[in-house]
Amino acid sequence: MDVRDSIFQLDPFGPGSPPIKGLQVFQEHPNQTTKHWITNGPLSNCKGRETKPLWFNMPMLCSGTTIGTRAAMLKYLEAMYGEMKDWAAQTKCHFSLNGDDQSIHNYLFYTGQLPFANSIPNRVGIVNTAGVEGSVVFKAWRQQGMDEEGLEQGISANRPFPGATDKTWMGPKEYNLTDEFGFFTQADGTRSRVVHQADRFGMYYWHRWLPKQSFVQDPMARAARK
Helix, strand or coil: CCCCCEEECCCCCCCCCCCCCCEEEEECCCCCECCCHHHHHHHHHHHCHHHHHHHCCCECEEEEEEEECHHHHHHHHHHHHHHHHHHHCCHHHCCCCCCHHHHHHHHHHHCCCCCCEEEECCCCCCEEECHHHHHHHHHHHHHHHHHHHCCCHHHHHCCCCCCCCCCCCCCHHHHCCECCCCCEECCCCCECCEEECHHHHCHHHHHHHHHHCHHHCCHHHHHHHC
């Protein structure tokens, strides 16, 4: 798991959580596919364009969060390690960019090398990968403040979204992404258990609203400060 930009809103494996069978890999927003440069470029160069029909324009799977049984995780790590060694041995598979693990992650799944894995749609499973939509929503709101209100970029970026109240940072009806308390939700409106890439929603949420919430604070650290 990418721990820097992931938050736990509920116990991932607590009451009501779906059972874990095999490996679970998580899709990003439906608009994000493997046509994206982070997978298309490396895979086209490393694996050859003749392999494209196997993996091109498929739902993007995020390599930042993967869940599975112990046995499934060990198989997954073995497959990832073997593929990474193969890439390391070939100059054509060397890339000066972050995220080539995402290329390998998607390649292994779509070429059938992870037959024990299940692809979970966005906002359906234990992990809600929110980054793609977060970036779009945040940039649009920041630009609106600059264009319509004449705000400087930094000021426009650091303000609550439409519909926010004293309890929330974004209106649930305006965006259909959060509940009345500011928690991210699934497609069916229930609260997401784990949210990945939540920081893409910008400074106000990540640096001002979120740190004040009790569910991300360490109770032992709070007690020590008293």
